[in-house]
Amino acid sequence: MTETTTHSRRTVLTGFGVINPIGSGPDAFWQALLAGTPGVHTITHFNPEHLPSRMAGEVKGFSAKALIEKSYRRTLNAMARTVEFGVIGCQLAMQDAGLAKGTVPSHRIGVEFASVMGATELDDLGPASKHSIGADTVEPDMAVWGKEGLPKVPPLWMLKYLPNMPACHATILYDMQGPSNTQIPGDTAGAVALGEAQRIIRRGAADVMLVGGSEAKIHPLSLSRFNLFAPFSHRNDDPEGAIRPFDVSRDGTCPGEGTAAFTLESLDHALARKAKIYGEVLAVASGVDRGLKGPGMAQLIRNALTTAGIEPSDVDHVNAHGLGTVKGDAFEARAIAEVFGKSVPVFAPLAQFGNLGAASGLMELACSVLALKNGQLPGTLNHTNPDPACPIQVHTGAPRPVTKPYAVKLSYTDLGQSSVVVIRRWEGV
Amino acid sequence: MRRRVVITGMGVVTPLGWTVDDLFTSQIEGRTAVGPISRFDARTFPTTFASEVTGFELGKFLRDAERYAHCGLNTHFALAAGKMAMEDAGLLNPAKGNRSRMGVYLGSGEGSDEFPALVRGLAHASPASGTGPVDAGEFTRVMLQWMDGPREGEQEMHTPAGHIAETFALDGPNQACQTACAASSQAIGEAVELIRWNDADVMVAGGSHSMIHPLGVSGFNRLTALSQRSDSPRTASRPFDLNRDGFVIGEGAGLVVLEELEHAKKRGATIYAELTGYGTTADAYRMTDPHPEGRGAIRAMAEAIADAGLKPADIGYINAHGTSTQANDSTETAGIKGVFGDAAKKVPISSSKSMLGHLIAAAGVVELVICVMALRKGVVPPTINYETPDPECDLDYVPNSAREVRFRHVLSNSFGFGGQNIALIASKFVD
Numbered sequence: 001m002t003e004t005t006t007h008s009r010r011t012v013l014t015g016f017g018v019i020n021p022i023g024s025g026p027d028a029f030w031q032a033l034l035a036g037t038p039g040v041h042t043i044t045h046f047n048p049e050h051l052p053s054r055m056a057g058e059v060k061g062f063s064a065k066a067l068i069e070k071s072y073r074r075t076l077n078a079m080a081r082t083v084e085f086g087v088i089g090c091q092l093a094m095q096d097a098g099l100a101k102g103t104v105p106s107h108r109i110g111v112e113f114a115s116v117m118g119a120t121e122l123d124d125l126g127p128a129s130k131h132s133i134g135a136d137t138v139e140p141d142m143a144v145w146g147k148e149g150l151p152k153v154p155p156l157w158m159l160k161y162l163p164n165m166p167a168c169h170a171t172i173l174y175d176m177q178g179p180s181n182t183q184i185p186g187d188t189a190g191a192v193a194l195g196e197a198q199r200i201i202r203r204g205a206a207d208v209m210l211v212g213g214s215e216a217k218i219h220p221l222s223l224s225r226f227n228l229f230a231p232f233s234h235r236n237d238d239p240e241g242a243i244r245p246f247d248v249s250r251d252g253t254c255p256g257e258g259t260a261a262f263t264l265e266s267l268d269h270a271l272a273r274k275a276k277i278y279g280e281v282l283a284v285a286s287g288v289d290r291g292l293k294g295p296g297m298a299q300l301i302r303n304a305l306t307t308a309g310i311e312p313s314d315v316d317h318v319n320a321h322g323l324g325t326v327k328g329d330a331f332e333a334r335a336i337a338e339v340f341g342k343s344v345p346v347f348a349p350l351a352q353f354g355n356l357g358a359a360s361g362l363m364e365l366a367c368s369v370l371a372l373k374n375g376q377l378p379g380t381l382n383h384t385n386p387d388p389a390c391p392i393q394v395h396t397g398a399p400r401p402v403t404k405p406y407a408v409k410l411s412y413t414d415l416g417q418s419s420v421v422v423i424r425r426w427e428g429v
Numbered sequence: 430m431r432r433r434v435v436i437t438g439m440g441v442v443t444p445l446g447w448t449v450d451d452l453f454t455s456q457i458e459g460r461t462a463v464g465p466i467s468r469f470d471a472r473t474f475p476t477t478f479a480s481e482v483t484g485f486e487l488g489k490f491l492r493d494a495e496r497y498a499h500c501g502l503n504t505h506f507a508l509a510a511g512k513m514a515m516e517d518a519g520l521l522n523p524a525k526g527n528r529s530r531m532g533v534y535l536g537s538g539e540g541s542d543e544f545p546a547l548v549r550g551l552a553h554a555s556p557a558s559g560t561g562p563v564d565a566g567e568f569t570r571v572m573l574q575w576m577d578g579p580r581e582g583e584q585e586m587h588t589p590a591g592h593i594a595e596t597f598a599l600d601g602p603n604q605a606c607q608t609a610c611a612a613s614s615q616a617i618g619e620a621v622e623l624i625r626w627n628d629a630d631v632m633v634a635g636g637s638h639s640m641i642h643p644l645g646v647s648g649f650n651r652l653t654a655l656s657q658r659s660d661s662p663r664t665a666s667r668p669f670d671l672n673r674d675g676f677v678i679g680e681g682a683g684l685v686v687l688e689e690l691e692h693a694k695k696r697g698a699t700i701y702a703e704l705t706g707y708g709t710t711a712d713a714y715r716m717t718d719p720h721p722e723g724r725g726a727i728r729a730m731a732e733a734i735a736d737a738g739l740k741p742a743d744i745g746y747i748n749a750h751g752t753s754t755q756a757n758d759s760t761e762t763a764g765i766k767g768v769f770g771d772a773a774k775k776v777p778i779s780s781s782k783s784m785l786g787h788l789i790a791a792a793g794v795v796e797l798v799i800c801v802m803a804l805r806k807g808v809v810p811p812t813i814n815y816e817t818p819d820p821e822c823d824l825d826y827v828p829n830s831a832r833e834v835r836f837r838h839v840l841s842n843s844f845g846f847g848g849q850n851i852a853l854i855a856s857k858f859v860d
Contacts, residue, residue, distance in 0.1 A: 047566030050573065078716065107728065110711060116586045117539040117607075122551060122563035129551035130559040140548040142643070146473030150647050158648030159716055159846070163539070163586070163607045168847035171713040177725060180711035180849050181615055184537070185605045186587035192604045199622055205709070205732075220565040221547075221572065228578030286602040286628075287529060288594040296600060299529065415591030417603045 011198045012270050012426065013278040013369060015097020015263035017089045017212070020363065021057035021256055021353045026096065030370045032352075033378045034399055038240035039353040040254050045218045053232035055239040056218045057256030057354030064088055072173055078156045079165065080118040081257075085359075086166025086214030087173070089259030093210060094174055097263040097275065101174050104269075110178030110206045111167045112197040114189035114213035114358045118161035119221040128152040163358075166214055178206040183358075187321060188286065188411045189213060190260075190361025191419035195284030197264045207269040212261025213359035226255065231325040241382050245322030245348035246329050246394050248387040253323040256354025260363040271429070279369045282406075283307035283422040290416045292327060294334030297418045301339045301408060304420040308406070312340050316404035317377055317395065319368040321411050322348025323355060324382075332410060333390035345395035347371070351381040361411045365421055368407040372425035375402045434621045435858055437698040438518025438686030439798050440510040442637075444480040444679055445785055447509070449517075452795070453802040456810035457831040461784045463662045463677050468641050469544075476655040478662035479641045480679035480786025482506070497592065499579040501540040504589045506682035506791070507637035511593045514633060518686035519698060523598035526696070531631040532601030533593045534620035535684075536612025538638030538790040540584025541645065546575040589637055593684075601629045607790065610750070611845030612636050613683065614793030614853055618707035620687050630692040635794035637682035649678060652717065654754065666787075667814035668751035668780035669758045669822040676752040679786030683794035702801045705838070706737030706854030717846050718756055723764030725850040730768045730840060733852035737838065741769045744776055744854070745836020746809045748800045749826075750844045751780025752787055759821040761842065766824075777834055779827040783813040793843035793851065800839040800855050807835045 016026050021039035023032035032039075039057040048054040064076055064084035069091065079087065090111070094100075099109075128149035133140040140149075159165060164182040171180050179200050183189040190213040197209035217223065226232065233242040233252035244250040262278070270277055285304040289296025305312060318340065320332050336346060349367040350356075356363045371377045376399040383394045402425070409421040441447065444462035445455040455462075463480045471477050487494040490509040497504060515521045520531070554568035555561070582588075590605040602623050608615050613636025620634035640646070649655045656675035658665040666677040693700055710732065712725035719726065734741055750761055766773045781796045788795055803809045808831050815828035843851045 046569075047564075048569070049566055050570035052573075075716075106713065107710075120542070120547075122554070122565060122568060125547070126551050126555045126563040127560055129548040130555040133548050133552045138549060139545050142470035143473045145548070145643065145647075146471060146475075150474065150650060153647055153651050155651045157651055159652070162609065162847065164609060164845070164847040164849070165716070167608075167711075168716055171711040171848055172715070175713050177711050177713045177728070179709040180608070180847070181606050181619065181709075182608055182847075183604065184586040184607045185590055185603060186585060188587070188603070192602075196604070196619060199619075199626055202626070203622065220569045221542075224569045224572035225576060225581040225584075227573060228576060229582035286604060287532070288591075288600045288603050290595050290598070290600065296529075413587050413591060415588065415595060417587060417591050417594070 009202050010267035010280060011201050011264050012267050012280045013262045014265045014270050014275040015093040016278055016366060017092025017096055017261045018366060019059055019062060019085060019089060019258045021059050021258060033349065033367055036379060036381055038381060040242055041239045043218060046220050051223055052227050053234055054236050055242050055254045058218050059258050069173060078159050080121065080160040082118040082214050082216035083165045085216055085259040086113060086115060086212060087169045089212045089214055089261035090170040090210055093212060093261035093263050099263060104208050106175045106177040108178060108206050109176045109208040110200065111170050111176055111180050111210040112193035113167040114183045114193045114362065115163040115166055116184050116358045117163055119219050120161065122220060124154055124157055170210060185417050186413040187357060187360050188413055188417045188419040189358040191284055191411050191421050192286050194281060194421060195286060198281055198284060201266050207266050209264045210261065211264050212259060213362045214259035215357040215359040216257045217255045217357060218257050233324065243324040243351040244382040245324050245351050245380055246333055246387060246390040247383045248385045250324045250326060250329060252325055254354045256356045258356055259359055260366050277426040278373055279426050280424040282424055285420045287418055288416050289418050292331040292416050294331055294338060297335035298338035300418055300420050304422050308422040310406055314404055315344050315406045315408050316402050317345045317347050317407055319364055319407055319409040320346050320348045322350050330389045333392045337391045342393045346392045347377055347395050348380045365409045368409055369423060372402055372407055377402055432625050433690040434624045434687050434704045435690050435693050436685050436701045436704060436801060437688045437693050438514040440513025440517060441683040441795055441798055442482055442506045442509050443681040443785060443795055444482050449798055453799060456781060456784060456799055457808060459811050459813045459830060461663050463665060463786055466641060469643050471646060474646055475650045475657050476646060477659045480677055481641055482681050500583040502639040503538050503540060503637045504592055507535065507589045507593055508596060510682040510684040511597055511633060514684040514686050515597050528598045529600040530629055531599045532629045533590050533599050533603050534616040534632055534634040535590040535605045536616035536636035536790050537589045537605050539586055541642045543576055544643045550575055593633060599633060608849040609845030609847055610789055610792055611843045611849040611851045612790035614843035614851040615709060615849060617794060617797060618709055618851055618853060621704050621707055624687060624689050630689045632687045633684055634687055635684035636791040638788060638790035639680035640789055641678055641680050656753065664814045666753045666783050668753045668783050668812055669819060669826045670815050671817040671819040673753045673758060675754055677786035679788045681788045681795060682791050683798055685794060700858045702804055702855045703858045705856040706733035708732030708736060708852040710850045712848035712850065714848055719760045719844060721760060723760040723767060725848060726761060726764035726844060727767040729850035729852040733854050737854045739838055742772055743838050744840045746803060746834060746839045747776055747778040748796050748839065748841040749778050749780045750842040751782055753782060762822045762824055773824055777809050777825055777827045777832060779810055779812045781810060797841050797853055797855065800841050804839050804855060804857055808833050
């Protein structure tokens with residue numbers, strides 16, 4: 001195998017776009033992470049007084065109109081907030097990578113996006129609903145809905161919420177005619193999007209893949225639904241302290257919103273254009289730990305380390321999903337402990353900004369990318385009393401110097417869908 | 430040499446049958462299942478008909494079906510198709526083989542809102558005048574009472590793929606994608622790549638979807654994507670016909686067991702076909718309209734043919750995306766001509782959707798199953814309801830009756846809202 005083909009199979013992160021409750025843009029986000037700025041507060045996007053859990057990581061003052069390419073502004077009326085976040089995240093990553101439209105031949109660039117269906121904006125369906133149901137009736141009158149309600153639904157209503165719309169708009173904005181896919185398996189969506197993008201580059205179907213995720217669940221319908229089934233924290237009197245990863249007093253998680261996007265690029269391509277490199281993606285593993293027991297995730301971590309060609313002792317830190325849920329944290333800790341014991345610091349950045357769902361994987365991964373790049377690992381918020389059921393070493397407090405070049409990122413869903421990403425600090429070829 | 434991938438199991442739940450044989454027989458006989466919508470009263474909707482799966486109960490497929498009582502139809506269809514595919518492949522026994530090398534890739538649709546509760550909640554929290562902003566706080570208060578938590582939890586998009594893994598002990602790679610009408614074909618293509626790249630030996634791949642609910646039909650009606658031929662629903666899906674006026678919404682699921690060739694041979698599995706080619710591109714053009722010259726479709730087909738190591742002349746049958754919309758059928762025709770040149774007129778092309786309707790995210794996998802059967806039986810299904818030729822659609826669409834054709838390679842197209850173009854090639858297995 002020639003040196004060139006070896007390089008062409010390596011993939012590096014070369015652009016980063018972020019909009020996060022604690023700070024937007026790579027620098028502001030990093031400074032807020034380092035400072036331990038809390039991003040979870042009482043909800044302000046709407047009146048949350050009736051929700052059992054009233055806390056979230058909200059992005060304040062976001063204006064897609066101010067940020068979006070001028071030529072594309074008119075399309076905003078076909079975008080729900082989650083799509084707006086996604087499109088802007090993609091734009092920021094492409095700008096950061098220095099990849100203006102046309103820089104990469106259109107067939108050689110594609111997108112992998114992590115996203116799920118958005119909830120309808122209430123006002124989109126309010127008039128049709130009001131018109132189609134009696135004041136004391138439980139069931140809508142379908143004959144009225146079909147004839148007089150339906151025409152009150154905005155014509156592009158359905159398109160505003162489809163999960164593949166961030167990817168669709170990004171392909172149009174940047175004339176990306178390579179592969180375009182949208183991953184939907186919940187909190188593992190970002191990792192599998194990254195894994196698939198890596199495979200696409202390795203098999204030669206593209207040189208650059210835009211990999212992003214977005215989420216906007218701080219929404220009255222989404223949070224009504226989630227409060228009925230999701231393991232949310234009820235620590236409403238202390239929002240900043242609500243998410244307590246691996247802490248003995250943890251009682252659930254909180255949602256967050258925003259977007260994180262990277263450009264993933266073949267090493268050859270990045271070197272040839274002298275791109276700024278944030279880090280290298282070495283391995284992405286996906287699997288299922290049925291019943292959230294632990295050994296399945298542990299095996300997945302071992303597989304990913306093997307693919308990356310490293311040992312547990314080479315790892316600077318494990319970046320956990322660390323939701324702050326009783327069951328989930330114990331599961332994750334068992335898996336980490338089985339592979340690393342207590343020897344490796346565990347970092348759970350989600351405590352600062354909430355669970356970004358489909359965007360969580362890439363947002364949390366970004367924290368490790370920046371930590372390796374900047375040589376400092378921020379502390380985990382709100383971990384004060386270790387839980388014996390979580391036999392791991394959680395890094396808290398002041399930032400700690402990064403001592404090793406590798407980090408491991410974990411994600412999972414309530415059904416045990418699990419993913420592991422291994423990245424390396426960029427130190428040159 | 431790259432790892433070869435074969436199909437060793439197939440399962441479908443469709444409006445035209447719940448077994449692969451029933452589905453294929455109905456396709457060859459040119460039957461349709463399109464009829465009035467029965468799920469809800471759609472009599473005043475612009476579109477009143479659909480292609481529904483009727484009489485389906487998960488209990489006919491799984492003994493512990495009550496475990497999935499809160500799940501949506503998309504999950505139920507997927508579990509039934511998964512059961513049949515796994516049984517067909519001889520992999521149902523969870524003690525068999527290395528399960529961490531067996532994964533899932535589903536191109537699955539979203540769950541659905543509980544329509545009556547949503548309308549009731551929105552109406553309740555709307556101003557008395559009927560216009561003006563909905564009171565979000567009051568909306569949450571009533572929705573917390575009117576929605577069912579377990580049901581809502583099962584509408585999340587990761588759940589169908591998660592339940593397939595859980596039910597059939599598939600601990601390997603677990604992915605799910607939603608690229609509209611291209612989703613299940615894209616899932617199959619990328620699952621093939623997972624096996625080729627040695628991330629798995631077996632992938633259970635395909636898709637599942639049902640949008641025959643009030644908001645699904647309302648949404649498509651507002652986009653004017655659906656046929657409104659309410660006086661003749663059974664002839665409404667008429668791909669490539671001059672008088673086509675939109676697609677007919679369908680529902681269902683399909684899953685295929687994709688397996689690395691040596692793995693399949695070692696355990697003596699029945700090999701139905703080899704998955705030899707995959708092409709994936711984006712139009713980068715508009716949200717719903719395909720590029721008028723079919724540029725993305727052309728490259729997807731060309732890439733799939735090259736991926737299979739073939740030339741266009743090797744393709745003996747094309748199963749078209751053929752939705753029966755004005756835009757799709759003419760641009761797909763242009764795309765086929767772009768790839769096949771003069772040979773385009775010689776290759777038989779048909780649209781399964783003329784009979785099945787459009788299964789949205791599940792369309793591609795069900796059509797691939799039909800392709801595999803056509804390959805094995807040497808007969809290609811027709812495009813029914815083809816009456817008036819469209820000058821822009823001037824190829825051989827196998828009008829109205831099936832045709833015996835011996836061929837070795839079949840191309841299946843799937844294109845989706847959002848601009849994703851997928852082409853798959855299945856080939857007769859030759860060791």
